[in-house]
Amino acid sequence: MASTSSDVRFGLMLAAQFEQGIDPVPKMRDSIEQVVASREGDFDSIWTVQHFLADFQYFQPVPLLARLAAEAGDMHLGTGILLVPHYPPVLLAEELATLSVLTQGRFILGAGAGYREQEFSAIGVPHKERYGRLEESIELMRKLWSGDPVDHVGKFYEVSDVQMSLLPPQRQDLPVWIGATGPVGIRRAARIGNEWIATGELTISDIRTGQERFIEASPKDPADHCFPLVREVLVAESSQEARRHAEGALRQKYANYEKWGHPSRPIDELLDGVIAVGSPQECLESIAGVLEQTRSRYLILRMQWPSSEHAATMRSIELFGEHVAPELKKAFGTKENGGDH
Template identity: 35%
Template sequence: MKFGILLTSVYDASVDARVQRAEHEDLVRTSEQLGFDLMVCGQHFLGSELRYFQPVPWLTHMAQVAPSMEVATGIVLLSMVNPVDIAEQMATLDVLTDGRAIFGAGLGYSGHEFDAFGVEPGTRVARFEESLSLVKQLWSGAEVDFSGKFTSVHGARPSVRPIREGGIPVWVGGQAAGAVKRAARMGDAWYSPPFPTHTELAGLRRLFLDTRAAHGLSLDGDFPLRREVLLAPDRVAGMDAALERYRARYETYQKWGLSGENTPIESGERLRADIMDRFILGSAAEVADGLAKLAEDLGMTHFVYKPHWPGLPHREAMKQLEEFGTKVVAELTR
């Protein structure tokens, strides 16, 4: 099993941007020392509640801080961005990290982002599939003639290409059944967000594998996964911590337009049940047991850990990271 650190946003514009940069540097430096393999950075635009720096330049800088770690976009909003631009950005990132880039991509869900890019939400699936097909062709080294509904390229043989042997792996994100099938058909892996319940996650994983099998594709690839983890003396204390941190972040996602069959339920009477259905809580031994079960039952190959939460001081997040790295990872490795 490999371990990743999620470089997420917990601040808005009222906090000096250099604080966020320094804290993320702290996270990746410490993660590398603890033996983590990967850093992951997502993408949003025009966020006011949470400040997302753009992932390719951000990861390029952070890779200099922790030069042994792989770097993954988790995720690029491929239905909105220009595929020629992102193909060359990702290839550049791969070169600058000596072939350690991973391309995580998804549809996006926020209305204000679609509006800003002039994209009709109803076209997002078609745009995504067309763009991903073009990105792969632009990385291939062959001459590209591509006539799409949204983008066309003729007689191109780009010299900006990845150096990673076998090309840049593609992780397709999403939580709905259609996204999982798309990941199976078009990606090298399904990158699961933390929103599905434990039961839903198992069903979606089966759907991914069944779809791969139906298309004659390998079933032995990566399965990168996010679950929310809170370390505490026991599960009761972990639940108390989760209640403090859960609502603020997910209310922001829902305000931005996150919805679907696996959207968290946030009504008061269901909140505790919601957390238990989606989080791994408790002592280092209990968390290690939960992650080991995911690896054994579902074939998880990468676990992406998020220590930062809105309102949680950075020093407390670093304590969680240190405990996760020294106790949970050590237990799983052993």
């Protein structure tokens, strides 16, 4: 059943990752330019990704978003996703409170458990503990963000009579959106998070099934959720030009997902029916199909991958803002002033 919610929003997922051996300084300038362009193009938020010790160079999310907060203006900033089990929760609670203050309360914590064995081994966190640590960390951080004295004795973490001084403007209501793929993870997202972030390789059928699972496990009314969804998108003047810019980079990216053990469909299948790569009209039709057939009203669009050309990404942001977003917002509605994330 599709959503009857009256708002639709769009976020830009920065690549924030690039091939080894490339000078990272110009890549930071690229990210800044993309944020400015998306702000001018009426995007609602900026997101960034995370891995450690990856095959690509990565800008880590917390310092990156802090750097971009000024250019983002009144857009929200989010992590998509932050690998919470790798952090001591007191440290992370303080870091994210600072980021929330820098963004004047417009920070969204997109959180996940992680899956790469190499990351857990190098950081010293047992892989088998990732889900328990994710849940307990979020529980403890919310206690700390309340500003009240905290005593917490859990399976993984223990603090006694501690109290945070610098608090996020949202306090313990700082939004937590959970990234997950399987049925258990989606139900966990409903239990401990405000939203479930659906990943970019899911078909419409996958999304609908996941959203129904989330609704069954969530105590909130479905109308109170925006059902965020990551989607791979590249808009160009023609389908041929879009494929030329996107296909090689997408194949490289999804080959790395496969190597890392992240479940996904074959890239040819994704290019044929899931990923929106094409002209403005083709991308409009593809995204409208998602909005019509699912409850999703918050699409986080990734328009760049590690080997992508910055110029193609900038043009995609421009074309989406000029020709795609206005038509989608006209068709599906939008709330004034950005609403409450």
